Amino acid sequence: MTRYLLRRFASTVVLLLVMVALIYVIFYALPSNPAVLVCGKGCGGGQLAAIDHKLGLDQPEYLQFWHFLEGIFVGRDYSSGPDVSHCAAPCLGFSFQNDQPVLSLIGQRLPVSLSLTTGAMVVWLLVGVSAGVLSALRAGRLTDRVVTAASVLAYGAPIFVSGMLLLMLFCGYLHWLDFPVYVPLTENPAAWAKNLLLPWFTLAIAQAAVYTRLTRTGMLETLSEDHIRTFRAYGVRERRIVGRHAMRGTLTPIITLSAYDFGYILVGAMLTETLFGLPGLGQLIVQSSNNVDLPVVAGLTLVAGAAIVVANTAADLLYAVVDRRVVLS
Amino acid sequence: MTAELITEVGVSTEAPTRGRQVRRRLLADRMAMAGLVVAGVMIVAALAAPLLIHLEGQDPTTYHPELLDSARGGVPRGAFGGAGGAHWLGVEPTTGRDLFARALGGARISFLVAFGTLIVQILLGVSVGLAAGLGGKVADAFLGRLIDLAISFPQLIFAIALLAIVPGTFPRPILLMIVIGLFGWGGVARLIRGQVLSLRTRDYVAAARLSGAGRVRIALREILPGVSAPLVTYAALLLPSNMISEAGLSFLGVGVRPPDSSWGQMLSTATTWFQADPTYVLVPGLLLLLNVLAFTLLADGVRTALDPKAPSLRGGRK
Numbered sequence: 001m002t003r004y005l006l007r008r009f010a011s012t013v014v015l016l017l018v019m020v021a022l023i024y025v026i027f028y029a030l031p032s033n034p035a036v037l038v039c040g041k042g043c044g045g046g047q048l049a050a051i052d053h054k055l056g057l058d059q060p061e062y063l064q065f066w067h068f069l070e071g072i073f074v075g076r077d078y079s080s081g082p083d084v085s086h087c088a089a090p091c092l093g094f095s096f097q098n099d100q101p102v103l104s105l106i107g108q109r110l111p112v113s114l115s116l117t118t119g120a121m122v123v124w125l126l127v128g129v130s131a132g133v134l135s136a137l138r139a140g141r142l143t144d145r146v147v148t149a150a151s152v153l154a155y156g157a158p159i160f161v162s163g164m165l166l167l168m169l170f171c172g173y174l175h176w177l178d179f180p181v182y183v184p185l186t187e188n189p190a191a192w193a194k195n196l197l198l199p200w201f202t203l204a205i206a207q208a209a210v211y212t213r214l215t216r217t218g219m220l221e222t223l224s225e226d227h228i229r230t231f232r233a234y235g236v237r238e239r240r241i242v243g244r245h246a247m248r249g250t251l252t253p254i255i256t257l258s259a260y261d262f263g264y265i266l267v268g269a270m271l272t273e274t275l276f277g278l279p280g281l282g283q284l285i286v287q288s289s290n291n292v293d294l295p296v297v298a299g300l301t302l303v304a305g306a307a308i309v310v311a312n313t314a315a316d317l318l319y320a321v322v323d324r325r326v327v328l329s
Numbered sequence: 330m331t332a333e334l335i336t337e338v339g340v341s342t343e344a345p346t347r348g349r350q351v352r353r354r355l356l357a358d359r360m361a362m363a364g365l366v367v368a369g370v371m372i373v374a375a376l377a378a379p380l381l382i383h384l385e386g387q388d389p390t391t392y393h394p395e396l397l398d399s400a401r402g403g404v405p406r407g408a409f410g411g412a413g414g415a416h417w418l419g420v421e422p423t424t425g426r427d428l429f430a431r432a433l434g435g436a437r438i439s440f441l442v443a444f445g446t447l448i449v450q451i452l453l454g455v456s457v458g459l460a461a462g463l464g465g466k467v468a469d470a471f472l473g474r475l476i477d478l479a480i481s482f483p484q485l486i487f488a489i490a491l492l493a494i495v496p497g498t499f500p501r502p503i504l505l506m507i508v509i510g511l512f513g514w515g516g517v518a519r520l521i522r523g524q525v526l527s528l529r530t531r532d533y534v535a536a537a538r539l540s541g542a543g544r545v546r547i548a549l550r551e552i553l554p555g556v557s558a559p560l561v562t563y564a565a566l567l568l569p570s571n572m573i574s575e576a577g578l579s580f581l582g583v584g585v586r587p588p589d590s591s592w593g594q595m596l597s598t599a600t601t602w603f604q605a606d607p608t609y610v611l612v613p614g615l616l617l618l619l620n621v622l623a624f625t626l627l628a629d630g631v632r633t634a635l636d637p638k639a640p641s642l643r644g645g646r647k
Contacts, residue, residue, distance in 0.1 A: 015478060026490060156622040158573045160580050160596055161614045164603065168611075172604045267485045267577075274581055275600060285486070286581050289493040301490045 005317070012313045019305045024068050027298035051096070092299030097291060102299035105284065112182055112280035115192065116199050116272060117265050124204035124211060125258070129251065131208070132215025137242065139220060147212060155209035159271045163202035167275075170198060180276045203272045207261065214254050222249035262311035266304050354634040361630020367623035375436040382430045389434050390588055393425030404605050419608050421598075428612050435592040435613060438585055439620065442505050443571040447564060449510025450571075454517025455560070459548045461518065462525025469522075476522065479515030485577060487512050492583040501585050509574045513567070520563050524556040558635045565628030569621045576617055592617040 059067075070076055071091030092102040135147040154162070170177045180198050183191040222228065223246050231241050270282030277283070281300065288296035355361055374381060382388060398406050405420045418428040461472035488508045495504055528534060529552065537551045576593030578584035585591035595613035602609045 011474070011477075014474075018478065023490075026494065152626070153622065156569070156625045157618050158576055158621065160577065160593070161618050164596060164600070164610055164614055168603050168607060172607065270485070270489075271577060271580065274597075285489060286583070289489050290582055292493060294493065297490050297493050301486055304486050 008313060008316065012309060015309050016306055019309065020069070020072070020302065021065075023298055023302050023305070024065055027294050028064065028068065092302060093295030095288075095293055095296045097293045098296075102296050105296060106281065106300065106303065109279060109281045109284050111184065112278055113269055113273070113282065115182075115185060115196060116203065116278065116280060117269055119193075119196055119200040120203035120207075120268075120272075121258070121265070123200050124208040125255075127204065128208040128211025129215050129254070132212040133219055133242070133247075133250075135212065135216045136219035136223070139216075144216075147216075151209040151212045153209075154205045155213075157206065159202060159206060159268050160275050162205050163198070163272060163275045166198055166202055180278065182278050182280075199272050199276050199278060202275070203265075203268045207264065207268075211254065214257070215250060218250040218254060219246060222246045225249070257315070260312060260315045263308045266308065351634045354637065355630055358630040358634065360626045361634075364623040364626030364630065367619060368627055371436060371620055371623070372440060374433060375440050378433040378437055382427075382433060385427070385429055387427035387430050389427060389430035389590060391426065393420055393427075395425070402605065404602075418612050422602050422606050422609055428609070431590040431595065432592070432612050432616055434590040435595060436616070436620075438502060438589060438591045439572050439575060439617075442502055442509070442575040443568050445502070445506035446509045446513065446571045446574075447567055449506055450514045450517055450567060451560070451564060453510065453514035455521055455553075457514070458518040458521025459525060459552065461522045463529065463544055463548050463552070472518075473522070476515050476518045479512065480519065484509070484512030485574065488574070488578060489581065489583050492578065497586070501589065505575055505578065505584055509571060509578075513571070513574070516567075517560070517563060520559055521556055524559060525552055528552050528555045562628070562632040562635055565624070565631050568628065569624040572617070572621055572624070 067076060071093075073090065076091050090103065092106075094101050095105060098105060131147050131151070135144045138144045157165075167179070171179055177194070177198060180195045183195055185192045223242075228241060228246060231245060232238075236245075266282075269280060270286065272278070273280040273282035274286055285297060285300045285304075288294075288300070398404050402422075404422050405425070407419075418432060420427055421431065457472055457476065461469045461476065464472070491508050491511075492504065525548075534547060534551050537547055542551070575584060576591065576596070579591040579593030580597045582594075582597060585594055587594075592613040596610070596617070599606075599610040599613065
């Protein structure tokens with residue numbers, strides 16, 4: 001186990017370093033003139049030279065990469081004479097368009113994305129697991145077939161299409177909800193939840209379908225196992241068998257698997273935030289990409305990539321701990 | 330020589346019966362057949378787009394301000410977004426461009442990018458997978474890591490990043506194929522590698538090796554035919570996922586650019602019109618939904634037909 005942990009940890013670190021290098025190459029080494037991209041449209045020659053100097057672009061490549069790494073671990077200063085911009089560790093870059101370190105931009109947007117994703121996760125686990133259990137207990141009957149058809153439909157629909165359809169139904173046709181506007185949780189919890197209802201369901205729908213399938217299959221498998229038959233033979237009531245014993249066998253691996261969904265959540269949040277105009281991280285990366293604010297895109301890509309790599313490692317470990325049948329190799 | 334004889338005999342006695350069986354199972358699968366019909370109609374419509382648009386008598390880029398109600402912010406006059414004999418699916422708000430023509434253009438882009446990306450994914454995935462499975466221990470250790478890397482990277486986020494730094498003059502559909510393909514071959518490679526590892530210990534491969542066949546020959550002539558069935562299934566599942574990726578990137582504004590049209594891009598401009606002009610939202614939205622569903626059902630049908638014991642999207646009768 002210790003050897004496995006060490007090896008897994010080492011490969012995660014290598015993966016992260018490769019990613020940092022890749023992001024550096026894409027954003028700072030590949031573009032022919034990063035200063036133009038950093039500065040945005042309409043920058044003159046003098047300004048460009050100043051930015052080159054300020055960013056350290058007049059130094060050799062390997063030194064630049066070293067400063068990039070240094071920034072992540074101990075922070076760095078961008079200076080051109082009197083004009084010094086300090087970027088504290090972990091420095092993910094400096095957005096000259098916003099005149100702010102990328103990290104503080106991320107900090108401002110994070111609560112929105114967290115509100116969206118945690119709520120959506122609750123929705124899809126609740127909806128997915130209960131629909132899956134229902135479908136398994138009624139296997140082959142009408143309820144099962146309706147749930148299955150609905151899950152195929154929900155699984156196939158791209159997020160921005162299902163979100164748009166929800167928007168048209170609840171906001172355009174039924175007038176139950178207004179077009180979502182982000183209200184911070186600390187300001188008004190009720191308005192926060194009401195405004196996020198549509199985004200939560202939009203992000204959750206496809207994922208709920210996946211969990212419906214997983215729960216249904218898992219439940220049917222567990223119910224056909226020997227220990228369940230023994231419970232039945234002893235006269236344990238069906239409700240108790242399903243609710244306690246079968247649920248445990250079904251849910252443990254499924255909940256553990258949800259750590260792998262991290263990548264999906266990030267991409268889904270990006271699309272959902274763009275659709276509803278929520279000022280989160282996803283909207284930030286899309287806007288920065290359209291404004292060619294490269295340090296922001298690079299910083300966000302780095303954070304997202306690192307988060308996914310770490311989440312996947314955590315999921316692997318968690319899964320191995322929960323299900324001892326998984327061979328550690 | 331002996332090895333060739335063995336495989337040839339094996340193929341000639343087995344393949345036709347198996348092929349017929351698969352076809353029969355697929356034909357009996359009603360959902361898959363529905364998917365096939367819808368997908369087929371869509372592909373034909375996309376291929377014949379210039380003809381159909383000519384038949385309608387419109388084109389995708391002409392502005393028709395006379396069809397818009399400027400008092401209501403440029404909403405098309407008439408019911409259903411101005412749909413009728415002249416404009417079969419109505420016109421776009423604020424510009425008055427013909428929606429039928431633009432939707433067909435979107436279909437062309439969708440298929441072009443989905444199939445083009447698939448080619449990139451299969452070429453990259455099959456070569457890396459074969460090399461990892463047959464190239465020996467060191468190659469497998471290195472390529473195995475590379476495959477893990479490709480799978481765990483958040484592809485859409487990297488795609489956005491790459492699309493941001495490529496100059497606008499580069500043809501977008503081709504760029505999309507490269508970018509989505511470049512981050513989406515990991516699954517194919519993992520599949521091929523796994524298959525190769527289990528196939529390479531088979532007797533017929535050993536026989537080929539003993540009779541002096543080289544590594545490349547073994548890879549292409551002995552192993553590759555054996556992995557074709559799971560590869561077909563996987564490729565079929567990749568198609569709808571590629572369509573969603575293209576639509577998603579275009580929806581985010583980093584994909585297909587005007588004057589080309591894409592369903593994703595149409596949806597992103599339609600967001601603000603969902604109350605005033607629902608037709609404008611529904612045309613690209615439902616087309617994309619229908620198309621993705623058709624290809625997903627077809628792929629699921631192919632999977633069950635090739636391997637009836639495989640877990641199906643539709644659950645099977647347990």
